[in-house]
Amino acid sequence: MTDAPIHQIEFRWDPDYDLTGIAWSFESRTQFESWNTRLKKHAGVSARGRSAAAEAPSSAVYLTYPDGMAALILRSVDPRAMSPGNAVSGAGRGAGADRLHLVARALIGLSTTLTADIAMLIAASDPRGIFSRLPGQVGRGSPLQPMSFSHLIGNAAAPEDLEERARRAPGLAALLAAVLEDPARPVTMVLPPEEIRGPVASSRALALLWASRRILKPLLTDADGRPLDGWRAAFSTCEAPLTGGDGRTEPAVAFRDRGLEGPPLHEGPREVRPGDPAAPQGDLSAAAGLLAEAYAAFGDDAARLVRPVVQGCATLQDKILAVACSKEITEAIDPGRVPDARQPARVPGRGARWSPVPAPEPVPAAAGPAVGPRPEPVRAPSVPVPPRGDRHLVRLYQLLRETTAPAGTARIVDWVAARTARGAVLDREGFSSVLHVMEGERWFADRVAGLPDGTARMAALMEPLFAASFGDDALEDRLRRAHANGGLAPVIADALGVLAARLEPDRADWLAERCLGYALAQRAEDRTAPAGPAPAPPQESVVAAALLLPGRWLPGTAVGFLVWTWPALLAVLVVLRLA
Known part of the structure; x- marks a missing residue:
């Protein structure tokens, strides 16, 4: 409901409460006191430890509550602010001048109206366009007026401005990985x-918050926009170092100039720095890096690129896996490009599909004024290449062994193809593990053969093994044994031909010389076992010979007569015996 009023509270220093509410727009004092109790502990940045946060000229805190309400607190240090009441008596009780200049204005409304995105836009705005009575220029007890959503959104900063800064903000991958991990x-x-001491409107913190919220929504919200997996919208652009307290009450994302200085109760926040690696090499690292690259390339529109990739995934881990292996995202960010003709051509990574283009003939320069050197072409950001020995490939084959549905099989095989196209390579341990899985499942030939474009998918499934520079004997032995036992499955035989066109030249030559012969159909006489000596008849015991003697010497009719009449003959013998 965008027509619901958004209330205000002005916080200033008080000798008994530090920062507390001195003016409000609520009609009921009870409502004011309730919100004052909730918010006053967040209205000021603690000055403990002489942290840079206490020197920040402005900052913002956004909080949400279980009752469906939300609050945005805009904090500032304003030496020109009106002197709050009781300042003289407070100064005599030890209040410092830095506390007298603290000002905070809270906006309170429904969380469906005052969303995290709207809160960020307000924090990035000029307060003179938002407030009719500026923070710090309100006396104690002066009435404030409720605000309308249309007024806020009409005077807030444009999303495009914040998006442009967010696309250039470094450190996004590390933040995304930390959030996605839990x-x-x-x-x-x-x-x-020095960044913590800067104003909130131009801060890197606000830019990173905007980028992370926009790119993570497809993964951490449902179709109706409700958060999943415990994701919260609360944030703070500037806080003092955490030295204790309850770690569960911390904002979902907070920015500080120092790490944790004391153990909090329960589990404390995860600490991350912009220069940290996104995560240990694996699914999470690849997904976070790819999401950060996508946002840098497309801004807020990157969410539309991510959403169809994770559609249908049941768990967060499935979504991370889908993003890490997404061929669509990778190709959208970094399509194949022709190397600069003035530089040596770079060898494309494994799986690259572009062909080298000859450099154009040099054209003599026309006579005229000298010009400066030609500027370097602008290149799209490159995608991090998975390391050699990529564990992710091994895991995909293990998942394929556990998945029996055709749709799941097709998806995992396509993920293998996407991962290989990005340069993923098996090491010796991974090669052995994947080969063991493939042999144990008969190379998944029956399952892959029934999929659309099964030959290409079978080639994608075999490519990591045949592209490796080791294990040649094991692969050739496997093909030789299959050839001797009736021939290769047709889908595997056809896939070998597709592989010959995909692999690098040296590997393609090896495949043609050593393995393609096994893909040819065998002749009928090759499949017929050679005639050998007749097996020796089994030895017959004396008892067996005696039992079989009547059947061998008597005619078949006589034997049949005895079988059917022996009960009557036995009865006659008994009667004669008794007589």
């Missing part, structure tokens, strides 16, 4: 002190 656990990102 969305329910708070995250603290440590920024340099």
Whole structure:
């Protein structure tokens, strides 16, 4: 409901409560006191430890509550602010001048109206366009007026401006990885002190918050926009170092100039720095890096690229896996490009599909004024190449062994193809593990053969093994044994031909010389076992010979007569015996 009023509270220093509400727009004092109790502990940045956060000229805190309400607190240090009441008496009780200049204005409304995105846009705006009575220029007890959503959104910063800064903000991959690892656990990102001391409207913290919210929505919200996996919208652009307290009450994402200085109760926030690796090499690292690259390339539109990739995934881990292996995202970010003709051509990574284009003939320069050197072409950001010995490939084959549905089989095989196209390579341990899985499941030939374009998918499934530079004897032995036992499955035989066109030249030559012969149909006489000596008749015991003697010497009719009449003959013999 965008027509619901958005209320205000002005917080200033008080000798008894530090920062507390001195003016409000609520009609009921009871409502004001309830919200004052909730928010006053967040209205000021603690000055403990002489942290850079206490020197920040402005910052923002966004909080959500189980009753469906939300609050945005805009904090600032304003030496020109009106002197709050009781300032003189407070100064005599030890209040510092830094506390007298603290000002905070809270906006309170429904969380469906005052969303995290709207809160960020307001924090990035000029307060003179938002407030009719500026923060710090309100006396104690002065009435404030409720605000309308249309007024806020009409005077807030444009999303495009914040998006443009967010696309250039470094450190997004590390933040995304920390959130995706456990969305329910708070995250603290440590920024340099000079950045923490900057104004909120131009801060890197606000830019990273915007980018992370926009790109993570497809993974951490359902079709109706409700958060999943414990993901929360609360944030703070500037906080003092955490020295204790309850870690569960921390904002979902907070920015500080120092890490944790004391153990909090329960599990504390995960600490991350912009320069940290996104995560240990694996699914999470690949997904976070790819999402960050996608946002840098497409901004807010990157979410539309991610959404169809994760559609239908049941769990967060499935979504991370889908993003990490997404061929669509990879190709959209970094399509195949022709190397600069003025530089040596770079060898494309394994799986690259572009062909080298000859450099154009040099054209003599026309006479005229000298010009400066030609500027370097602007290149799209490159995607991190998976390391050699990519464990992710091994896991995909293990998942394929556990998946029997055709749709799941097709998806995993396509993920293998996408991962290979990005340069993933098996090491010796991974090669042995994948070969063991493939042999144990008869190379999944029956399942893959029934899929659309089964030959190409079978080639994609075999490519990581045949592209490796070791294990040649094991592969050739496997093909030789299959050839001797009736021939290769047709889908495997056809896939070998597709592989010959995909592999690098040296591997393709090896495949043609050593393996393609096994793909040819065998002749009928090759499949017929050679005639050998007749087997010796089994030895017959004396008892067996005696039992079989009547059947061998008597005619068949006589034997049949005895079989049917022996009960009557036995009865006659008994009567004669008794007589």
